[in-house]
Amino acid sequence: MRRKSPDIVLVGLGSPKQEEWIASHRSDVGAAVCLGVGGLFDFLAGKFRRAPKWMRMLELEWLYRFLQDPKTKWDRVFIEIPNFLFTVVFEALASGKKSSGGST
Numbered sequence: 001m002r003r004k005s006p007d008i009v010l011v012g013l014g015s016p017k018q019e020e021w022i023a024s025h026r027s028d029v030g031a032a033v034c035l036g037v038g039g040l041f042d043f044l045a046g047k048f049r050r051a052p053k054w055m056r057m058l059e060l061e062w063l064y065r066f067l068q069d070p071k072t073k074w075d076r077v078f079i080e081i082p083n084f085l086f087t088v089v090f091e092a093l094a095s096g097k098k099s100s101g102g103s104t
Contacts (some may be wrong), residue, residue: 008033012041015076039065 009031011018018036026034042048050056051064066073 006031008035010035010037010040012037012039014038014072015080 006029009022009029011021011034013021013036015036015038018038022034022036039048043050048065048068051061055061055064062077066077
């Protein structure tokens with residue numbers, strides 16, 4: 001029996017662990033909303049600082065975070081994100097070819 005019944009659960013395990021945890025435990029925790037929040041807890045605890053305002057304005061906070069902790073961010077920046085983008089573009093191009101062929 002579940003002793004708590006939260007409305008919102010924040011999961012900060014990093015990607016893809018937090019998404020996998022949410023997928024496998026969402027029904028167990030019974031929360032209406034489960035959010036993967038990545039490094040939020042590190043910022044709140046003061047472990048890492050936010051990027052300077054000029055970097056945030058230029059959408060470069062990811063670079064600042066990478067420079068603070070390259071060892072743990074390496075795979076995300078140079079492997080996971082490029083693979084994801086390649087997959088999205090490839091699937092978009094493939095679905096475009098399927099829908100444009102054959103009608104007269």
